[in-house]
Amino acid sequence: MKKNNWFKKELFFHALLLPAAVIVIIFKYIPYLGITMAFERYDPLKGLFDQQWIGFENYRYLFSLPGFKSVIWNTIFIAVMKLIGNLIFPVIIALLINEILHPLYKKTVQTVLYLPHFISWAALAGIFIDILSPTGGLVNKLITSLGGNPVFFLGDPKVFPYTLAVTDIWKELGWGTIVYLSAITAINPEYYEAAKMDGANRFQQILHVTIPGILPMILLMMVLSVGNVLQAGFEQVFNLYSPQVYSTGDIIDTYVYRIGLVQARFDLATAVGLFKSVISFVLIVLGYKIADKFTGYKVF
């Protein structure tokens, strides 16, 4: 009897929730049917349900492709470098920006840092080819004027992955600070006042108030980004790489793109997508458990 009452009381709220639930089901769950394409010899001329089921054949094929393993390694190497860089540097920059007192100067710095985020890699690639040129590029002019040897950032397979990481971190630096800056404003000013009373200088305030204050946000960003460990950035690599750096710069996405270029292989693309999703899923769970265990911090 009591149970029935409870249901009646909340029925209205469930009804409010219904449209959202329906949308999620239609756009997030029904497309799950498409996962089956990863296990089929997919022929677009036939319907979704008349395909030839081939099990893990697409995966067997992918991993039998010559050089696919080195491609996976490249992907992880580049992505992990970016993950770490994109985690550490925005925090440092956010802390520095937060210390700027002059409001106009602060806004200008922020805006200038945000700008690269909005430039597409297609345009940036042309700029970087010029700036990083071993003959007459700005960066190499600086290196040679300091007595070093010019570095072929985009053409030397040993250097190329680091070039990718650095340019990506530079591009996303300002954008990454937004979330930390907002977390910093959420810190209760009383903490700073208390710290000042105790005689903490600015550096000690950062160390003992600001950083602990935004730690939950840093951890959240870390957990969320761990899932991107196979996302090395198609647009960037595609615009910057060339055959001479294939050995270290070719990633899963560019490799599959080149296969897809010969013919639209929906099945292979889905297989790769699913492969990446499963690994991301595992890593997110692991990352979350680790964050939970060491800091006691829970997102859910």
Place this chain on the structure above:
Amino acid sequence: MKTRILKGVAAATIAASLVGCGQSAGNTPASSPGAGTSSGAAGREDAYTVTYMHKTNGDEKFLGNDSFNDNVWTRYYRDSLGITLDYKVAAAGDDYDQKMSMAIASNSLPDIMDLSPSQFQDLAAAGKLADLSQVYEDNASDLLKQTIEVDGGVQLASGKIDGKLYGIPQLAAADGTGDLLWIRTDWLKALNLEAPTTMDELLDVAKAFRFNDPDGDGAEDTWGIGFQKDIVTESGASPGSFDGFFAAYGAYPRAWIKDDSGKISYSGIMPGAKQALAQLSQMYKDGLIDPEFGVKDATKLGEDIASGKVGMFYGNEGIPWGATKSCVENDPNADWQCYPIVSATDKPAKPATYVRISRYFAVNANCKHPEALIKIANAFQDKINSLDSTEETLNTFGVDPKTGVNFAAVAAFGMDPAIQKCNTYYAEIKATLDGETTVDKIHPEAARYYKAIKQFIDNGMNGHDDPVGWNYYKFIGPEGSWNTIINDYKANDKLVSSVFFGAPTPTMKSNLSSLDKLEAETYVNTIMGTSDPSAFDGFVDQWKQLGGDQITTEVNNWYNTTFADLSK
């Protein structure tokens, strides 16, 4: 509770990465039928409507309120042919490809459609396309047949499967485009050099351009010869093509060449390619080639050409439109001239030509009026390509003289015999310049070029003051690229055609991207000295093992079946 939500989030992440291919589902026709389309056709008894999915260039322009569904051409089809052409989709590039893929996947094909070679082959094999053999015989005008079969029916044959015609190929330039050697003549003069006729002479010129300061600014800031990064490509990476250089050794990085015995083999693994790479590697070592060529695409190389850093490169006949024109615009002293490519052996160097069929026009098997495709295609020939067409027709259906809006670009199934046209115009312009005929007797379009060229010659041939005149003169004038192609390449039977232009074969689909990667890496590393030229032999073995041999067999089979009728 905790874990349940976590699962939900993770599941959403998976879904998010999978919806990629479903996103194109929300496609709406790029243009809806125009308001005024129904008036004229209604009166005719035999009037009918056909739907059409069209891949555009993306840069089409219209007058006033005109659109794809309502313009000078569609009104003409409706009023004169009684056919209302209803563009269901008119989109460019990947956007169109996605919409076509969706239409195939959802089995909602229009009556007439533009198909990529592989889509065409799949649909024809699946029985989704109408057999056009009879329709083409009965309806195609003589002019249309003449235009389409200008190459002896080779390209049309690729639209046939088991002897039945399922699609009309959009004609590609068959044998009129090849690499030329473009050189800055002002640099040649400054250094007292002649244009090279052999590979050794080319090396001398390259060295002089690199080290003897051709631009006279006192700095070694010029390259001997310019290349761009794409070696293994047949998409005409120009300027900076490698094809012309490899041709000196009788090889081509990306061509399928038929030998005297009739067998087709891949030229990229031939011994000539090894020699070409060894030579390039030596040139790289000697500092003649920009060490950054590997990261510079044709556009980037074009910037170097325009800014006077490069004085020699291989490129096709269209070069006067691009970087070289910017170069003469920038530098009052600069001038460029094309020369036939040079040979490194005692045999003449032969440039390769490629047939690149971008699309097939095909008709749905369920369409009641397959003849509409041919009838509409006839219209373009009558209005634009006919020798009878007057300046007035050209102004109405071709290019609007006031606004420059190109109506011809929005005509459906426009078959342009570009090569034939250039040949005719070149001959007419030359005859007029030589005083053998007068400007009012030649084709109006040729007359337009003639006037620009004549003005350029009369004003002292200064490209800096008259870049447009320079452009036409260097293309179709007496010393233009077309002159070299006709009077050197074609007259001496020097053009070699790459014979494969079908849809990718099964092994190409699965293995070609790995083979291309292997080839591109081997080539670039050899040139840059990171691997020894002898590594080429290992590459050839690997190429053959990784499916190259199988692809060669498939290419031979394709050739023999496709052209079985022609050789009879």
